[in-house]
Amino acid sequence: MRLKAPVYIALAGLKDFGRLxxxxxxxxxxxxxxxxxxxxxxxxxLDIMDGRPxxxxxxxxxxxxxxxxxxxxxxxxxxxxxxxxxxxxxVYSPILNVEKFPAALSRAAKVTKSSGYTVIKLKDMASLxxxxxxxxxxxxAPLPLFLAKEKGKTIIGTTMNVSENESLxxxxxxxxxxxxxxxxxxxxxxxxEQPSFTSSLDxxxxxxLKVIRLxxxxxxxxxxx
Numbered sequence: 001m002r003l004k005a006p007v008y009i010a011l012a013g014l015k016d017f018g019r020l021x022x023x024x025x026x027x028x029x030x031x032x033x034x035x036x037x038x039x040x041x042x043x044x045x046l047d048i049m050d051g052r053p054x055x056x057x058x059x060x061x062x063x064x065x066x067x068x069x070x071x072x073x074x075x076x077x078x079x080x081x082x083x084x085x086x087x088x089x090x091v092y093s094p095i096l097n098v099e100k101f102p103a104a105l106s107r108a109a110k111v112t113k114s115s116g117y118t119v120i121k122l123k124d125m126a127s128l129x130x131x132x133x134x135x136x137x138x139x140x141a142p143l144p145l146f147l148a149k150e151k152g153k154t155i156i157g158t159t160m161n162v163s164e165n166e167s168l169x170x171x172x173x174x175x176x177x178x179x180x181x182x183x184x185x186x187x188x189x190x191x192x193e194q195p196s197f198t199s200s201l202d203x204x205x206x207x208x209l210k211v212i213r214l215x216x217x218x219x220x221x222x223x224x225x
Contacts, residue, residue, distance in 0.1 A: 003102055003104045003105070004050075004051050004052045004053075004104065004109065005052065005104050005105070005107050005108060005109040006045075006052055006053035006054065006055045006104075006105055006108065006109060007049065007052055007053070007054050007055065007108065007109050007111055007219065007220060008036065008037075008041075008043070008055050008057055008108045009054065009055065009056050009057070009214060009218070009219060009220075010056075010057060010058065010059075010214065010215035010216065011056055011057065011058050011212060011213065011214060011215060012213035012214060012215050013058065013213075014058060014060065014079050015077055015079050015183070016058075016183075016212050016213050017031075017042055017044070017056070017057075017058045017068075017079075018068055018069075018070040018077070018079030018093075019070070019077065019079075019183055019210050019211075019212060020044060020046075020056060020144055020210070020212050021044050021068065021070075021093045022068070022070035022091050022092075022093050023070065023072065023183075023184075023210045024141055024142060024208060024209075024210055025091075025141045026140070026141055028068075028070070028091050028092060028093040028094075029044050029046075029093060030044070030093060030094050030095075030096055031043070031044055031068050031093045031094065031095045031096065032044065032045075032095075032096050032098055033060075033062045033095050033096065033097045033098065034097075034098040034101070035098075035106075036057075036105070036106050036107070036108070037106075037107065037108060039059050040059065040060065040061055040062070041057040041058065041059060041060070042057060042058050042060045042062065042068070042095070043055050043056065043057040044056055044057075046144070046159075047159055047169065048169075049116065049117065049159075049169045049220060050115070050169075052109050052111070053105070054159075054220070056212070060081075062081060062095060062097070063081070064083060065081035065082060065083060065095060066082070066083055066084065066094070066095055067081070067082045067083075067084070067085060067092040067093065067094055067095055068080075068081060068082070068092065068093040068095060069081070069082045069087070069090040069091070069092050070090060070091055070092075070093070071089055071090045071091065072183075072199075072201055073089070074200070074202075075198075075199035075200040075202075076199075077183060077199075078090075081095075111219060111220060113219065113220065113221060113222035114222060116171075116218075116219065116220030116221060116222065117159060117169050117170060117171035117220050117221055118168050118169065118170050118171070119170075119171050119173065119221055119222060119223065119224065120170055120171070120172045120173075121173060121174070121175075121223070121224050122172055122173065122174050123174075124174065124194075125174055125176075125185070125194060125195045126187070126194060126195055127172075127174070128145070128156065128157065128158070128172060128173070128174050128195075129185060129187035129195045129207070129209060130187075130189075131143070131158060131160060131172045132144075132145055132158045132185075132209045133187055133189070133207045133209060136207055142207065142208075142209050142210075143158045143159070143160060143209075144158065144209070144210050144211075144212050145157065145158050145185060145209050145210065145211050145212065146158065146159075146211075146212050146213075146214060146218060147176075147179070147180070147211050147212065147213045147214065148213075148214040148216070148217050148218040148221070149216070149217050150217050150218065150221065150223040151223065151225075153175055153223070154175065154176045154177075154178065154179050155173045155174070155175055155176070155218075155221070155223055156173060156174060156176050156211065157171050157172050157173025157174065157221070158171070158172055158173075159171050159172075160172065171218075171220070171221050173221070173223065175223075180197040180211065181197075182197035182198050182199045182211070183199060183210065183211050184197065184198050184199065184200075184201065184208050184209060184210055184211060185197055185198070185208070185209040185211055186198045186203070186206045186207075186208055186209075187206060187207045187208075187209060188205060188206050188207070189207060190205070191205065197211070
């Protein structure tokens with residue numbers, strides 16, 4: 001199969017990237033330090049859409065750092081670049097320094113929203129939380145929620161295939177009023193309450209979903225009017 005150029009999607013900042021690769025994961029995802037489009041990037045692949053890798057990234061100078069360190073304590077997030085795994089209160093994503101890779105990966109694909117995800121608009125945040133949290137039934141990490149602007153509105157959603165054999169990739173989303181400042185969504189499957197945004201992971205009896213802010217609108221999502 002011919003390797004297709006990936007879709008690079010910029011995140012809002014280092015905290016969003018650290019949250020993406022580390023927060024709520026059974027094992028942190030690896031971080032790739034690479035150069036693409038003349039820029040030095042920290043990157044992680046989360047999805048494949050129509051045979052194209054979907055890579056989330058930020059611009060960053062890694063220097064001699066070997067790990068990305070992340071922790072959230074008492075509602076405060078910390079993300080730093082580290083030379084070693086030295087503090088047990090952090091979780092660490094290994095930084096893999098890429099010297100050379102296939103030429104197709106070094107250029108961004110030219111895609112349009114109409115050729116991106118198959119979009120499904122949900123009625124409420126509880127429905128979205130159920131989509132993102134379904135893997136926790138199998139003791140797997142929940143799906144990340146991506147927050148972006150679309151036609152002046154704020155949307156939050158997640159990607160999911162209906163089945164492993166499904167060729168289409170879906171993006172489920174809802175509109176939100178304003179832009180939440182908190183980095184997590186708290187959801188209770190056994191309590192009659194609506195999901196709410198939070199900075200803390202300390203309350204028991206909830207499923208927590210990480211919110212990842214994009215630097216701009218989602219290039220693969222065309223929201224409904």
